Amino acid sequence: MPSQNNTVAATKTSFRILEELKRADGAGVTDVASELGIAKSTVHNHLQTLSEEEYIICEDGTYRVGLRFLELGEYTRNRMDIYEKARPEVNALAEETGEMVNAAVEEHGEGVYITRAEGGQAVSVDTYAGKRVKLHCTALGKTILAQLPESRVDEIIAIHGLPERTENTITDPAELKTELDEVRERGYAYDREERLPGLRCVAAPVVADDGNLVAALSVSGPTTRIKGDLFHEEIPELLRSSANVIEINMAYS
Structure with missing residues (x-):
């Protein structure tokens, strides 16, 4: 910064x-x-x-x-309407898919996990509430970037760069922008082992009434399970349904 x-x-x-x-x-x-x-x-x-x-x-x-920082973090998170609205859907989605489910927001050009839940067969990865990650190498992050103006995307790239996490990470700005165009067109994003080897992820946006992004919601799991129709059709549909529930609850409750 x-x-x-x-x-x-x-x-x-x-x-x-x-x-x-x-x-x-x-x-x-x-x-x-x-x-x-x-x-x-x-x-x-x-x-x-x-x-x-x-x-x-x-x-x-x-x-x-x-632990004083935990007190501050919990205070901040509990003041966020999206946390209270997203948490039940995150838990329900984890139970339905059996995988790891996360919700994240953007802050200072990075993704910040605000809540997560593990399904019955979820693999343990390095995510936790409060963890910050680069936006270009996660499905959550690409979902967030796709909703931002191009000038803001350029600013984030200038500040944080596009560091390589795995051999699949997108490190070229032009390639990333092409990917973001595809995310906007289909309505959800993929992480194809771009942050962690062996892990795939799908994410969808949660959008407010005014059209602004509020958060991103994701399901992730090992490549041995997250593949085929599950990866390309079933999980994206579940995510969009859950995101829609959160959007409705934010608007009317």
Whole structure:
């Protein structure tokens, strides 16, 4: 994200440190300082402040992100109308398909999972509520991008790029835009092992009365099961039906 002239350097340093603690799944002062190229004394002061404010915890010299962030995240999510309206449909769709079902929104040019549910035969993948993913390599993300103005798509590409996640990831802007045209035409998007090898996904948009995108809804599963008519016809139809229910509930309840 482009830097603004009125940003506060110390605050940005605190967040860089928090992101490093998350990435490393916990770290000491020396490790954080070395990884970020920041003086140990500076890192120590930031960690002490974050600990006193109860945003991180320290266990035997290892600092970790604390549960105070869960409180903030739950507060934010529970204020979102789409979360309350989508959650029952996500659960029902997971039960019906037996697979992993997710709902996501766009924030700062990335996809953010707001709720998920696992069906009886769902495979375990690296998604969880609050996880952020690049938009170009997921069905959810391509569904979101297809609903945005081209100028906004160009802006997101400029900021986040099109990093390759697997050999199937679309990394060329022109190819991605062609794919987005197809998504708009058929009304749903595919992820053909573009973020994780062996995983396919289908996603459909949830659109408000004013025509603006609210969220994207997806079903994902292993390539050994998500194939043929299930991949190309049955799951897309289930997704569009569930998205329509959410849209109606948002408009009239």
